[in-house]
Amino acid sequence: MTGPRLLCVISDAEGAVQVSALLKQGFVPLQYQCRGKGTASSEILRLSGLGETDKAVSLAMIRREEAPGLLRQLNRALHLKHHGTGIAVTIPISGLQSSVMHLLDRPIPKKEEEDPPMASQSAYAMILAAVNQGFSDEVMDAARSAGATGGTVLRGRRRGLEEPMRFFGISLQEEQELILIVSSRKKKVGIMDAIHKQFGPKSPAQGVVLSMPVEDVMGLE
Known part of the structure; x- marks a missing residue:
């Protein structure tokens, strides 16, 4: 499916700084950050490092074709393949004002390597x-x-x-x-x-x- 996407990254505060830096490097024009609290159970906390800790939620509007490259960079910076380091998801956006769409319409850097495998959109x-x-x-x-x-x-x-x-x-x-x-x-x-x-x-x-x-x-x- 083509069209804009909402990128949502849940990480710790240090990870949020890295997320913001990566989005700026990718010339992503709009991003938002807010604070939250993780709520994983004590068993998950013991196994993976998640739990009732301070979390940061980073949100950005991106183009669909940017998603694989950005997720690859986020995985590299935040080590998302390791449990407890964070979660990144993209969500389809069904409507967006034309002025913001214009901001998203910019050149995308060429891929440096193959995109990593990601979970199926139906999963x-x-x-x-x-x-x-x-x-x-x-x-x-x-x-x-x-x-x-x-x-x-x-x-x-x-x-x-x-x-x-x-x-x-x-x-x-x-x-x-x-x-x-x-x-x-x-x-x-x-x-x-x-x-x-x-x-x-x-x-x-x-x-x-x-x-x-x-x-x-x-x-x-």
Whole structure:
């Protein structure tokens, strides 16, 4: 599938500096970074180095043909083939304003070597769950019970139209926790169901859960 992609890289703070530098070297015009918290279980922490540690989420809009080269460079810099070093995924973007598309329209450096093998685009999905503050640990417990191995928590605030929110009994401007989980597509529905049943809109968590298709993956092989 052609068109723009959202590159999402989850790493530690040091890795985020390397990600930013690589994107600048590749003349990627737009990138964003925010802080989060890793939520892998203690067993995964023991085995792979993941856990309740500070994480950085780096986001950038790129062209589809840039993805293999950028992922190759990220793998080299962050050692993504090693457990606990980070995860990089690309997600198809269905629409983008013309001015940003124009920014993305620039020459791409020639490949220096063959692209590394990446997971099939049908193998993984990214799940996003938004819940009231204080529920992320319980959400991750439910997700793990359905096969998730870990996730990353971001903090924010819910905003929306008052009338639809009142219909569901959801309060506006509540502090929110956003949980990002990359899972196999086979486990996606089970994980989403487990979260929805315990933490849906009418629960105290007032949760919303959705999934996005993931195209390329590094860090989960």
